[in-house]
Amino acid sequence: MSAPDARADAAPRPRPAGAGYPAGRMRIRLGGDRSLLVRRRCLVVVVALLALALAVAVLAVLTGAYNLSAADAVRVLAGGGSDLDRFIVLGQRLPRVVAAALIGAMLALSGALFQSLSRNPLGSPDIVGFTTGATTGGLLIILLSAASSTTTIALGTTLGGFATAAAVVAVAARRGGAGEVIVLAGIALSQTLSAFNDYLLTRATIEEAEVAKAWQYGSLNAITWAQVRPLALGAAVLIPLAVWFSRPAAVLEMGDDAAASLGVGVGRLRAAMVGYGVVLAAVCVSVAGPIGFLALAAPQLAQRLARTPGLTLAVSAAMGTALLLIADLLAQRLLAPFQIPVGLLSAACGGLYLMWLLGVRGMDDAEGR
Template sequence: MSRIGERFLPHGYARLTLPAGRAILLHRRSAIVAVVLVIVTFGVAALTISTGAYELSPAGALRVFFGEGSTLDRFIVIDQRLPRATAALLVGASLGASGAIFQSVSRNPLGSPDIIGFTTGAATGGLVVILLVGTSTAATIMVGTILGGFATAAVVLAIAFRRGLTGDRLVLAGIAVAAMLAASNDYLISRASIEDAEAAKAWQYGSLNAISWPPLVPLAIVLVVVLPAALLVTRQLRVLELGDDAAAGVGLNLTRARTFTLAIGVCLAAIAVATAGPIGFLALAAPQLARSLARSPGVTVLASTVMGSLILVVADLVAQRLLSPFQIPVGLVTSALGGAYLVWMLTFAPSPQRRRPRLRIPRPKIGS
């Protein structure tokens, strides 16, 4: 946030006035894209709630919210379909915002929490709680995933800081740590009993099949606190995308800015893993898809947040209907979609050099 004069507004931005004479810049197309994505997301969520193996008309599903309908109708809608759709919205928003933060800090489209190891570290914390501690309550798994995510972040940052923290070093350090953690996760599962290994493996895929209201309460509380902070650091993220020299030149404390923004991203990724397990590729694809639609100069946290919700709601609908009445983990669907997205990005997406506009300097006229 800063004091912004009307005459200095960049093209495509609007000035949003805040109390105490402060203001923020708002990218107009990003805001419009976010509104459209919100409408589409809630439309898909409504379709998920009103359809399924248990036949219930949309009007019948709507009557449930007014206290009408049978006991079975209320159980199906209120206790099963609604918490699952709500979880898809909140978890997708958390991963979308987290991916936008990591890609901005690393200045790399591959710098998402699932690629650079933070999601894997959070999953390691959850598996330690499930397999070694011997408890699988929502509260203990949440504590384990958050501690695992922050511990992994500390290790990755310590490695990357050895010769100066850059985006490439952050990604490479994260990939190396993620590979070691993935091996540790497989070893933990191989040494567990059959029952514990099956439960842990099902959780490790990332699933919303057995979601209920209690695990959503801490997720909602964290998002209410952390998500506004993620939106407020957008200005710092834009400055970090300019490069270290330019960011330091405008007075930004690079170490403090990176540490604070990464802490927000790790918290968002960890709480998402604690709720639904590690869901792959969503944090990777959501920011880039949102940026393509918004045509913004950098990754937009707001549009990425809504795009993450939309992707997970659509993926969960596919997971429910693809092999109905059998349901597959939503993490498998997002992984398949993420693989297709990577193929598209490598094959058809224009390179950053091709998208960068050329600066044409007019030639001076001789004799003028």
Template sequence: MSTHAGQVVLSLPGGRSLRLARRALWAGLVMAVACLLVCTLGIFTGTYHITTGQVLEVLGGGGTTTDRFIVIDQRLARLCAALAVGASLGLAGSLFQTLTRNPLGSPDIIGFTTGSTTGALAVLLIGGAGTGVGAGGGAVLGGLATAALVQMMSSGRRGTGGSRLIITGIALGAMLASVNDYLITRADIESAESAKAWTFGSLNAITWSQSLPLLLAFPVLLAATAVLARPLRMMEMGDDTSAGLGVRTEHVRFAALGVGVILTGAAIAVTGPIGFLALAAPQLARRVARVPGVPVATAALTGALLLCTADFLAQRVLAPFQIPVGLVTGALGGLYLMWLLWRQE
């Protein structure tokens, strides 16, 4: 590796960089096609029977009022929410894992998901607001406050180390989980049941109004993540080395924390906390693409694919009953975490 005019030039032998780029592109295309297939199944199938011709008629702008409600306001709204939430959590996980240089550095492991949940529950149970903008604002603020505390408590003389940040986040997340349980136990029965169901993470009965803020914010957050990807990749060589190459490490670290927390909080505001998705998506994307670091676009597509697939299973496994998608991702994520820990030995 050499530097020229303040830029990093990677010296890769024999066109290796071109092969890595092609591999990442093909991995992204495969994930995109897989997402399209799962979404097609979600649109054309369901407990309410609608023929393929009727679905196509609705998508073409026609159809009956009932058919349009089922296809547009239920199935399509649910799929768009799953895509946006899954992609947001995949991006958040890629930011935190690159920042901490640790495959366990995801927002649900280091406490940011729990902090966002605390903020949302405070709004729901203390403020009396319904799920929506109020809970979304509480989730983002709770996540930002947690990130600030973790950053402050994990900072040392040599900066914020990845392992120190993870351990601090785990400890703070455990304390905040107790706060969440306390908030639920102090609420009235009806509010407590509603809040507890929300903490499972679910796409059941999702509406366009609930997911619209995330759908509008996601392109901006994706662009911010893409901008941060290069300096974060350089920071994996160490703060001293990256600073010598012109990276403003503290500014990049704070920006990555902020964008990651906003992605996490905005996703939680739509569905409630979805466990293990941010942990698994970046690592699966890296293994599929077979490139150094975590590819941003592939991580987002992997997160979207995982959540759409998990939600499809949540709707179909016990049909006509629907289970919260967070229970499915939690079960699959637990198996993934055991596999990951086994691979690290």
């Protein structure tokens, strides 16, 4: 047998682990022929953020005006414990923690998508007006409907968010559709809708206005399983879709011409990303009201921790979960026994974050980065 034939019949040599993969990346098997290529640093950051979120969640469940031991909480989760322990853990603290984790992840994903679309760190749904539009839809349901529920409020917030998004995109398209134009159009429409929301409150009765105002502040104080169940269902459907959007959205960040040359339908993808981001934000607003700052800050902080350009959806979601759990714990403890709506606390942090972001961006520009 000739040498070439011997080489052809020889068994292929096993490839060393990690061979052929880009530096700093690893492949995760998803089953069958499917796999996911991830950056090692991103994976480490996600694990660290989720560990932090879990620690804060445990602290929120065990501590408060009524303290519990870890053994007490385990007994409750196993089906035992006293009636008071079960009420505190299952009726009050656990649904609040679950809601904060899911809402934080979904708002962060929404912010990451809109910042990617606008190519602007200010392009989050609360800045460009989509959250305000969703709030308008929710207020109309709360104030005009005889029997509002989580489902009807969710419908109102979704329709309001879509209407606002359509208006912002239409205005921006007439001016070329640049990211700065989207942000400016969104801010202008947001201010108009905020004034309309205040007008709605002035036309309501005192009782209706109190209910609507408490919801409008953005709060997790009265969260129950009745609200968490539809939220969890929505999250189970929506969050996995981020995996589908991650790759084409990353290609879109290379520019419209480059994305189109690679076979990406730019117009359809942009419309799908806008719709997906609006639904994510609207579902969160329907449950907890508008919670600002999170969708703005989480993607930027995630990007800096991961030290990677472009979309970091998994890191953003983990960052959003950790941030909202921490913010809600602070809202419960800072003025205890009084509880601050987490939306007010996050809005206050948002102003400080914007100043920090402007300072960091200014330094980056000065250094030519």
